[in-house]
Amino acid sequence: MTKGRLEAFSDGVIAILITILVLELKVPHGTDLDALRPMLPTFLTYVLSFVYVGIYWNNHHHLLHATTGVSAGILWANLHLLFWLSLIPFVTGWMGENHFAAVPTAIYGGVLFAAAIAYLILEIAIIAHQGPESKLREAIGREWKGKLSVLCYLSAILLAFVNHWYSHGLYVFVALLWLIPDRRIEAKLRE
Amino acid sequence: MTKGRLEAFSDGVIAILITILVLELKVPHGTDLDALRPMLPTFLTYVLSFVYVGIYWNNHHHLLHATTGVSAGILWANLHLLFWLSLIPFVTGWMGENHFAAVPTAIYGGVLFAAAIAYLILEIAIIAHQGPESKLREAIGREWKGKLSVLCYLSAILLAFVNHWYSHGLYVFVALLWLIPDRRIEAKLRE
Amino acid sequence: MTKGRLEAFSDGVIAILITILVLELKVPHGTDLDALRPMLPTFLTYVLSFVYVGIYWNNHHHLLHATTGVSAGILWANLHLLFWLSLIPFVTGWMGENHFAAVPTAIYGGVLFAAAIAYLILEIAIIAHQGPESKLREAIGREWKGKLSVLCYLSAILLAFVNHWYSHGLYVFVALLWLIPDRRIEAKLRE
Amino acid sequence: MTKGRLEAFSDGVIAILITILVLELKVPHGTDLDALRPMLPTFLTYVLSFVYVGIYWNNHHHLLHATTGVSAGILWANLHLLFWLSLIPFVTGWMGENHFAAVPTAIYGGVLFAAAIAYLILEIAIIAHQGPESKLREAIGREWKGKLSVLCYLSAILLAFVNHWYSHGLYVFVALLWLIPDRRIEAKLRE
Numbered sequence: 001m002t003k004g005r006l007e008a009f010s011d012g013v014i015a016i017l018i019t020i021l022v023l024e025l026k027v028p029h030g031t032d033l034d035a036l037r038p039m040l041p042t043f044l045t046y047v048l049s050f051v052y053v054g055i056y057w058n059n060h061h062h063l064l065h066a067t068t069g070v071s072a073g074i075l076w077a078n079l080h081l082l083f084w085l086s087l088i089p090f091v092t093g094w095m096g097e098n099h100f101a102a103v104p105t106a107i108y109g110g111v112l113f114a115a116a117i118a119y120l121i122l123e124i125a126i127i128a129h130q131g132p133e134s135k136l137r138e139a140i141g142r143e144w145k146g147k148l149s150v151l152c153y154l155s156a157i158l159l160a161f162v163n164h165w166y167s168h169g170l171y172v173f174v175a176l177l178w179l180i181p182d183r184r185i186e187a188k189l190r191e
Numbered sequence: 192m193t194k195g196r197l198e199a200f201s202d203g204v205i206a207i208l209i210t211i212l213v214l215e216l217k218v219p220h221g222t223d224l225d226a227l228r229p230m231l232p233t234f235l236t237y238v239l240s241f242v243y244v245g246i247y248w249n250n251h252h253h254l255l256h257a258t259t260g261v262s263a264g265i266l267w268a269n270l271h272l273l274f275w276l277s278l279i280p281f282v283t284g285w286m287g288e289n290h291f292a293a294v295p296t297a298i299y300g301g302v303l304f305a306a307a308i309a310y311l312i313l314e315i316a317i318i319a320h321q322g323p324e325s326k327l328r329e330a331i332g333r334e335w336k337g338k339l340s341v342l343c344y345l346s347a348i349l350l351a352f353v354n355h356w357y358s359h360g361l362y363v364f365v366a367l368l369w370l371i372p373d374r375r376i377e378a379k380l381r382e
Numbered sequence: 383m384t385k386g387r388l389e390a391f392s393d394g395v396i397a398i399l400i401t402i403l404v405l406e407l408k409v410p411h412g413t414d415l416d417a418l419r420p421m422l423p424t425f426l427t428y429v430l431s432f433v434y435v436g437i438y439w440n441n442h443h444h445l446l447h448a449t450t451g452v453s454a455g456i457l458w459a460n461l462h463l464l465f466w467l468s469l470i471p472f473v474t475g476w477m478g479e480n481h482f483a484a485v486p487t488a489i490y491g492g493v494l495f496a497a498a499i500a501y502l503i504l505e506i507a508i509i510a511h512q513g514p515e516s517k518l519r520e521a522i523g524r525e526w527k528g529k530l531s532v533l534c535y536l537s538a539i540l541l542a543f544v545n546h547w548y549s550h551g552l553y554v555f556v557a558l559l560w561l562i563p564d565r566r567i568e569a570k571l572r573e
Numbered sequence: 574m575t576k577g578r579l580e581a582f583s584d585g586v587i588a589i590l591i592t593i594l595v596l597e598l599k600v601p602h603g604t605d606l607d608a609l610r611p612m613l614p615t616f617l618t619y620v621l622s623f624v625y626v627g628i629y630w631n632n633h634h635h636l637l638h639a640t641t642g643v644s645a646g647i648l649w650a651n652l653h654l655l656f657w658l659s660l661i662p663f664v665t666g667w668m669g670e671n672h673f674a675a676v677p678t679a680i681y682g683g684v685l686f687a688a689a690i691a692y693l694i695l696e697i698a699i700i701a702h703q704g705p706e707s708k709l710r711e712a713i714g715r716e717w718k719g720k721l722s723v724l725c726y727l728s729a730i731l732l733a734f735v736n737h738w739y740s741h742g743l744y745v746f747v748a749l750l751w752l753i754p755d756r757r758i759e760a761k762l763r764e
Binding site: 005009013075079083087089093097098101102107 | 198205206207209210212213214216218219223224226227238245248249252370
């Protein structure tokens with residue numbers, strides 16, 4: 001069983017997810033700039049979710065690059081990850097339309113948390129399939145970003161009921177965490 | 192004629208189907224957890240349909256893996272299968288919005304039944320194209336899950352008018368049937 | 383310049399088109415079979431359009447299979463074809479919702495006509511790129527189905543204002559024309 | 574890291590974008606030709622945006638063809654381009670529904686401007702990754718169309734508040750700029 005179709009299918013689902021996010025941006029009725037102002041929370045949420053789906057695509061790309069064979073367990077762990085990612089347009093729309101209210105903000109974090117756990121399960125399924133000499137196992141041992149992200153999501157869920165700005169700060173922080181250091185590491189690798 | 196584009200096209204359609212399912216989850220108007228409660232049937236139906244489309248993608252993946260050439264008959268049998276799968280978002284939305292009413296529950300089973308028959312026709316078209324020495328023919332002779340599934344769908348259609356919970360129990364049972372034993376078989380194969 | 387990405391992009395667009403057609407099937411409000419009855423024209427139009435998009439995918443598959451290189455002219459002729467195909471969900475929805483009224487029926491034929499002309503232009507662009515020894519030129523000389531289809535579309539557009547059933551008869555006839563004989567020809571080829 | 578999945582993912586996103594544009598064409602309620610007349614601005618905007626997305630796909634195709642490796646910077650620069658392209662359905666719908674009002678017309682130009690800058694950033698990221706002997710650097714030095722386009726977008730944004738027809742003239746002019754000369758250059762190359 002080859003990984004080609006698994007990659008193609010995942011790429012397809014993630015590409016559709018990142019694109020139908022824009023369907024949550026409903027065309028406003030007015031024709032002046034004021035008509036855009038109430039859309040600002042929806043737009044910012046759109047940007048945030050776009051970046052998150054992009055990060056997942058990017059990491060998924062690297063993860064499968066380090067994968068050789070595909071087992072049924074990997075197929076289902078991958079579908080499980082895609083399931084949680086597929087809920088992102090829904091929670092994005094809910095959080096954006098309600099100007100970052102507490103419950104939608106917490107649920108948004110809940111979906112990010114579940115996706116992070118699903119990603120972890122996918123990594124475990126791949127390591128289990130690769131056996132004791134798995135190279136991925138080593139790589140993941142050094143991976144502190146995934147653990148920190150999960151911690152941030154959990155904090156954001158709780159903090160949503162204190163002050164939702166803390167939660168959004170954490171969501172933006174995690175996004176930057178994945179966006180920025182990758183370049184630094186890559187630069188080091190190329191030295 | 193190669194099977195590459197057939198796989199790519201099918202992957203594309205199935206990836207889009209599994210993703211636009213989420214468009215049936217309409218953003219609720221409230222901002223508390225109560226706003227999510229009436230969505231529970233829609234959400235559970237979403238999970239069920241996501242798993243079914245995932246199972247079809249998985250099985251389709253394996254079926255085409257065992258296929259060498261592609262005939263016009265296979266192309267059309269494949270499109271016929273995709274046609275019935277394409278109705279899943281519609282029946283998912285109908286059943287979910289109506290809290291599992293009898294007729295939508297039966298129609299949901301009807302579409303699953305038609306998709307199962309279409310899958311069978313696709314298998315027959317592939318076997319016919321492979322000729323008398325088809326390896327697929329043997330594999331299908333041993334396949335009891337497909338037959339049991341069809342029986343369950345038929346029972347679920349009838350039972351929807353008695354008590355729709357029987358039907359949903361059967362839909363969940365068939366989904367688990369395909370999810371669980373595959374792993375067991377695979378484990379045996381790897382011994 | 384290779385044809386791989388042209389095929390992949392066209393497959394993507396056609397797969398999305400055939401799938402978003404189903405978004406025209408709006409979930410009905412009732413929960414009994416009567417709720418489905420007013421959807422019958424929409425459903426039949428959906429089936430017809432699904433078959434047409436399937437035929438275009440099939441023919442496009444064969445056409446590009448006979449293509450070696452890709453020129454800018456081919457890229458744009460291909461996008462021009464995809465443009466007319468992209469209008470099929472719109473005219474499908476309009477014709478279906480209006481129970482086959484005269485003008486939507488004629489416009490539906492107009493889009494099919496324009497897509498057929500766009501397909502012809504794509505063939506001409508490919509032949510022009512292949513030069514005087516084009517194998518495609520011969521194949522197209524024998525192709526009577528394309529010409530007959532165009533004639534049927536033109537007749538259907540005019541007949542929509544006399545009796546729309548003639549038009550629908552012609553649309554179904556053209557669809558069968560492409561569905562059935564392909565198998566016969568293939569059978570002959572395999573002898 | 575290979576560019577295959579980057580191409581596949583970008584193709585997927587662009588194919589979905591060009592297709593969901595059609596979802597902005599809402600099915601009209603009437604059944605005569607008059608029902609289509611108020612849709613004319615939406616339709617013309619649809620054609621314009623279809624051509625623009627087609628041009629971006631075409632140029633992206635060529636740009637990645639000249640690319641060998643993929644860095645994290647290239648991945649993110651590519652996602653950044655896809656982000657701005659993903660806003661095209663939204664601004665298309667807004668401009669079309671409001672019969673080319675000043676602000677939506679200017680915002681439409683703003684998104685095209687941002688996409689052009691994102692494309693430039695992607696080119697710079699690729700050149701930076703290719704190092705001092707980059708062939709792309711030379712090619713871009715001769716590229717006057719990108720610079721002229723950016724100038725036209727900026728003018729169109731300002732002119733939208735004077736007379737929106739100037740802006741639309743400029744949008745059509747830029748589209749033709751990319752459509753027509755490519756063929757002429759290609760013809761010369763084949764001599």
